[in-house]
Amino acid sequence: MQHADTACQIKTTCPYCGVGCGVIASVEGERVTHVEGDGEHPANFGRLCVKGSALHETLGERGRLTTPLVDGRPTDWDTALDTLTARLQVIRQQHGNASVAAYLSGQLLTEDYYVANKLFKGFLGTPHLDTNSRLCMASAVAAYKRSLGADAVPCNYEDLEEAELVVLVGSNLAWNHPVLYQRLKVAKTRNPLMRIVVIDPRVTDSCEIADLYLGLKPGSDALLFNGLLAWMAATHRVDTLYVEAHTEGFVEALDMAKATAGDIATVAQACDLDPERLETFYYWFASQLHVVTLYSQGINQSTSGTDKCNAIINCHLAGGKIGLPGAGPFSITGQPNAMGGREVGGLANQLAAHMDYHLPGALDRVSRFWSTQTLAAVLPEAPGYKAIELFDAIERGEIKALWVMATNPAVSLPDAARVRRALNACPLVIVSECVSDTDMLAYADIVLPATGWSEKEGTVTNSERRISRQRGLLPPPGEARHDWWIICEAAKRLGFGEAFGYAHPWEIFDEHARLSGFENEGEGKRLFDISALVGLGHEGYERLSPIQWPVTANAPHGTARLFEEGVFPTPSGRAHLLPVTPRPPEQKVSDAYPLRLNTGRIRDQWHTMTRTGRAPRLMNHRPEPYIDVHPEDAATYGISDQQLAVLAAPHGRYRGRVRVANAQRRGEVFIPMHWSDVHSREARSGALIEGLTDPVSGQPESKQGAVSLAPLSVAWEATLLCADDVTLNETALALDYWTRIPMQGCQRWQLADARPVHDWLAQTSAWQLAPATLWCEDAGEGRFRAAGIVDGRLRWWLMIAPPRELPGLAWLEARFNAPTLDDASRRRLLAGCEDGAADTGPVVCSCHQVGQAAIVRAIRAGDTSVEALGARLACGTQCGSCLPELKTLIEEERRHAHAEQASSPEMA
Ligand SMILES: Nc1nc2c(c(=O)[nH]1)N[C@H]1C(S)=C(S)[C@@H](COP(=O)(O)OP(=O)(O)OC[C@H]3O[C@@H](n4cnc5c(=O)[nH]c(N)nc54)[C@H](O)[C@@H]3O)O[C@H]1N2
Ligand SMILES: Nc1nc2c(c(=O)[nH]1)N[C@H]1C(S)=C(S)[C@@H](COP(=O)(O)OP(=O)(O)OC[C@H]3O[C@@H](n4cnc5c(=O)[nH]c(N)nc54)[C@H](O)[C@@H]3O)O[C@H]1N2
Ligand code: SF4
Numbered sequence: 004m005q006h007a008d009t010a011c012q013i014k015t016t017c018p019y020c021g022v023g024c025g026v027i028a029s030v031e032g033e034r035v036t037h038v039e040g041d042g043e044h045p046a047n048f049g050r051l052c053v054k055g056s057a058l059h060e061t062l063g064e065r066g067r068l069t070t071p072l073v074d075g076r077p078t079d080w081d082t083a084l085d086t087l088t089a090r091l092q093v094i095r096q097q098h099g100n101a102s103v104a105a106y107l108s109g110q111l112l113t114e115d116y117y118v119a120n121k122l123f124k125g126f127l128g129t130p131h132l133d134t135n136s137r138l139c140m141a142s143a144v145a146a147y148k149r150s151l152g153a154d155a156v157p158c159n160y161e162d163l164e165e166a167e168l169v170v171l172v173g174s175n176l177a178w179n180h181p182v183l184y185q186r187l188k189v190a191k192t193r194n195p196l197m198r199i200v201v202i203d204p205r206v207t208d209s210c211e212i213a214d215l216y217l218g219l220k221p222g223s224d225a226l227l228f229n230g231l232l233a234w235m236a237a238t239h240r241v242d243t244l245y246v247e248a249h250t251e252g253f254v255e256a257l258d259m260a261k262a263t264a265g266d267i268a269t270v271a272q273a274c275d276l277d278p279e280r281l282e283t284f285y286y287w288f289a290s291q292l293h294v295v296t297l298y299s300q301g302i303n304q305s306t307s308g309t310d311k312c313n314a315i316i317n318c319h320l321a322g323g324k325i326g327l328p329g330a331g332p333f334s335i336t337g338q339p340n341a342m343g344g345r346e347v348g349g350l351a352n353q354l355a356a357h358m359d360y361h362l363p364g365a366l367d368r369v370s371r372f373w374s375t376q377t378l379a380a381v382l383p384e385a386p387g388y389k390a391i392e393l394f395d396a397i398e399r400g401e402i403k404a405l406w407v408m409a410t411n412p413a414v415s416l417p418d419a420a421r422v423r424r425a426l427n428a429c430p431l432v433i434v435s436e437c438v439s440d441t442d443m444l445a446y447a448d449i450v451l452p453a454t455g456w457s458e459k460e461g462t463v464t465n466s467e468r469r470i471s472r473q474r475g476l477l478p479p480p481g482e483a484r485h486d487w488w489i490i491c492e493a494a495k496r497l498g499f500g501e502a503f504g505y506a507h508p509w510e511i512f513d514e515h516a517r518l519s520g521f522e523n524e525g526e527g528k529r530l531f532d533i534s535a536l537v538g539l540g541h542e543g544y545e546r547l548s549p550i551q552w553p554v555t556a557n558a559p560h561g562t563a564r565l566f567e568e569g570v571f572p573t574p575s576g577r578a579h580l581l582p583v584t585p586r587p588p589e590q591k592v593s594d595a596y597p598l599r600l601n602t603g604r605i606r607d608q609w610h611t612m613t614r615t616g617r618a619p620r621l622m623n624h625r626p627e628p629y630i631d632v633h634p635e636d637a638a639t640y641g642i643s644d645q646q647l648a649v650l651a652a653p654h655g656r657y658r659g660r661v662r663v664a665n666a667q668r669r670g671e672v673f674i675p676m677h678w679s680d681v682h683s684r685e686a687r688s689g690a691l692i693e694g695l696t697d698p699v700s701g702q703p704e705s706k707q708g709a710v711s712l713a714p715l716s717v718a719w720e721a722t723l724l725c726a727d728d729v730t731l732n733e734t735a736l737a738l739d740y741w742t743r744i745p746m747q748g749c750q751r752w753q754l755a756d757a758r759p760v761h762d763w764l765a766q767t768s769a770w771q772l773a774p775a776t777l778w779c780e781d782a783g784e785g786r787f788r789a790a791g792i793v794d795g796r797l798r799w800w801l802m803i804a805p806p807r808e809l810p811g812l813a814w815l816e817a818r819f820n821a822p823t824l825d826d827a828s829r830r831r832l833l834a835g836c837e838d839g840a841a842d843t844g845p846v847v848c849s850c851h852q853v854g855q856a857a858i859v860r861a862i863r864a865g866d867t868s869v870e871a872l873g874a875r876l877a878c879g880t881q882c883g884s885c886l887p888e889l890k891t892l893i894e895e896e897r898r899h900a901h902a903e904q905a906s907s908p909e910m911a
């Protein structure tokens with residue numbers, strides 16, 4: 004055990020989004036006491052967003068997997084690995100190599116990813132290894148390859164700051180890449196000429212810095228950019244010199260753009276936009292050289308995602324807006340190591356190190372490099388199944404063994420019900436996971452406890468191709484092991500020990516770097532080359548500072564920007580423009596499912612909440628699964644703000660609380676992607692999305708579902724708070740709605756049901772809660788409160804009333820952590836909220852935990868600027884992510900006051 008005087012600071016990288024911020028962690032003994040931004044890291048220069056700055060709050064052994072499980076029973080590593088390999092071998096012998104598969108994740112480190120790819124493709128001889136990046140970056144990857152000849156992001160973060168025009172399309176940068184958003188915001192204040200355009204069917208917080216917002220019809224982006232290409236040609240704003248010298252396919256692309264888009268009025272109508280605003284955008288784009296178009300899931304997650312990316316890239320190539328400071332088509336990555344996965348070849352259509360199967364000589368080269376023959380292994384000859392196809396093949400019974408690492412497909416894949424059927428039917432499911440309660444674990448035959456951030460050692464690559472080190476801070480909990488170690492141990496037992504004899508991740512990185520430079524010269528030179536990082540040794544690897552690939556003898560310090568010479572890694576050396584025929588979404592709205600469903604992210608949560616869901620302060624911004632609905636739609640369906648409702652699609656349902664939102668277009672609803680069965684009853688977005696995919700990239704259409712909306716009719720709503728060690732059993736939760744919200748030292752449950760409340764309460768004895776010691780009922784109103792106290796300590800607290808009547812949650816939370824309850828506290832537990840202890844509402848500022856109610860009160864008291872609010876309440880003064888929301892509240896209050904004034908009789 005270390006002592007406090009061994010306190011030290013260690014530099015590492017944030018494990019959440021693709022910005023890839025450098026973090027300095029303060030470690031005391033076996034605890035991370037504090038994290039702060041690394042001022043020297045070129046991604047963030049010291050900034051962190053609220054998720055990054057809460058990292059240490061998500062750590063700790065609680066809720067972690069600490070021992071391997073086989074068929075639900077804890078066991079030791081030898082038994083688990085022996086069982087795993089024995090079962091795998093039986094399946095391979097009976098059904099062939101291609102009957103085993105792996106499903107990986109952009110949250111693995113590059114070294115984990117590399118050995119997994121090497122084992123499955125190189126030695127198990129199956130092509131079926133895909134990754135959750137299929138749901139995320141696949142369209143962007145395919146489009147870069149089609150146009151630029153390689154999966155290579157041309158730009159870097161400085162380009163965003165140097166641009167004169169930044170177009171955010173299908174990206175809510177403010178919430179999903181907050182530090183980059185802050186950098187952009189600062190750059191805009193420094194350069195008053197900089198313009199920002201946001202293209203998104205929803206008004207998002209990113210609109211805070213927008214000079215122009217285009218709230219287009221979902222799925223119509225390809226048309227919008229085809230229209231732009233046609234307009235550039237029609238107004239003579241094509242860079243013909245660039246096009247002639249460095250591209251091919253311009254004429255065909257332009258002809259198609261003209262044929263499909265037509266003039267401004269036609270495009271505006273088809274995209275449901277105001278023609279003047281559209282023309283403003285076209286004019287801004289066409290007349291600026293330094294334009295960065297930053298695109299993300301609003302573009303990628305589509306059945307025509309690859310074409311949409313190419314429609315964007317076409318406009319950049321036609322305008323020569325690439326390979327220059329402040330210019331380029333910039334696909335921003337989501338996961339911390341989405342890029343690293345692409346580098347090692349983690350997609351099913353890739354082999355390894357930016358070599359695809361069809362690349363002449365690739366199979367032979369990779370096979371020689373890995374010396375597969377010496378161990379009698381043979382590489383697969385053709386690409387494997389992409390994620391959705393993979394799960395289809397599992398359902399068909401063609402794939403019999405699946406190893407899932409660092410992803411939660413039971414939640415995140417579309418057509419979730421089908422995925423679950425497939426997983427149920429699969430004879431062998433292996434899951435490598437850090438935490439003990441994910442939806443995936445229910446389907447696992449073998450569970451392997453993996454180390455997580457703070458314990459792992461390795462590298463990740465961020466959105467601007469920058470490789471950074473993640474460093475170990477803490478010892479692994481229990482028996483948890485590193486993913487690379489687990490894979491290598493399995494490989495040894497499968498007879499491939501010689502090829503997997505690594506003692507430390509630096510050795511894996513070294514081999515990965517060697518492969519990137521292996522026979523990599525002359526014609527067909529691969530852009531991904533980090534051969535100058537070969538031979539770092541253990542020490543050099545420990546010291547490695549952030550560096551952008553390619554890193555070669557010619558560019559030993561890395562490469563900030565690609566294609567500056569206008570030469571592309573295509574056979575002709577030219578970039579391709581592609582003819583794009585815009586296609587509408589394949590999920591169609593109909594009479595039965597009349598609303599367009601949009602899904603995406605919220606500011607304070609990460610994916611299926613297995614980590615951010617452990618930090619109570621991150622739960623407070625949006626505590627419950629919700630549905631954003633346009634006010635007129637809400638009126639049509641007879642649903643009011645904060646009411647519970649159900650969305651239905653052909654194969655699934657979603658329950659959540661309605662937020663009436665002006666940010667929505669009419670006929671469209673938005674739901675978050677984060678909730679799973681661990682946190683809620685039927686609130687998985689994947690259940691509503693059909694598994695339809697882009698024919699080129701295989702990426703599913705997660706942004707454009709079709710649903711119906713109806714109120715969830717309930718007789719009562721309740722809030723139940725339970726001490727952390729109190730579990731609610733199935734009887735207690737057999738309700739029409741429940742959601743669990745972790746708090747500090749207790750769990751909050753929001754509950755609702757259609758049956759009379761007394762029926763439910765009559766079962767309390769079956770809930771295994773301590774009996775109520777306090778009870779207060781208002782029979783007339785059907786509301787009451789009760790509390791269970793054992794040995795003077797509060798064990799649970801129940802309020803039957805809508806959540807808006809909650810007394811102060813912070814106060815209640817503190818009662819659970821208090822050693823005893825005094826009489827005043829006992830009285831207050833049962834009092835209504837008239838005593839002034841009303842809850843502060845959803846937390847807007849997560850850093851300083853400032854609630855909406857307090858902010859609204861301050862605005863009404865005259866604080867009508869974010870600065871004034873910051874001075875009074877401290878909200879918005881740390882990471883800045885809540886500033887857009889503060890502005891919206893100020894604006895709403897202003898409108899509200901205005902409306903009240905206008906309607907007051909004295910004014911008439
Ligand atoms: N807080 C937080 N940050 C994250 C993550 C997280 O879970 N939480 N996840 C990370 C990951 S893996 C990823 S991939 C990124 C994703 O980052 P983003 O792509 O920014 O995230 P989303 O919210 O999924 O979708 C972006 C926007 O696309 C819009 N959109 C929907 N349909 C269309 C359309 O047809 N056209 C256009 N133009 N826009 C459309 C949505 O309204 C939404 O605002 O975020 C990363 N960062
Ligand atoms: N409807 C809808 N669906 C979507 C999306 C959407 O916008 N809408 N977005 C899609 C996108 S872009 C993405 S990226 C996916 C994300 O979806 P998932 O990848 O399924 O989500 P996560 O919750 O990040 O899952 C990661 C899992 O790995 C575990 N884990 C974390 N670190 C490690 C580690 O080091 N080792 C191991 N072995 N396990 C670890 C975590 O506890 C967690 O259970 O969702 C996709 N699904
Ligand atoms: S912006 Fe992304 S990488 Fe940076 S601290 Fe936030 S979540 Fe982490």
Ligand SMILES: [Mo]
Pocket residue numbers: 138139140337338
């Ligand atoms: Mo993603």
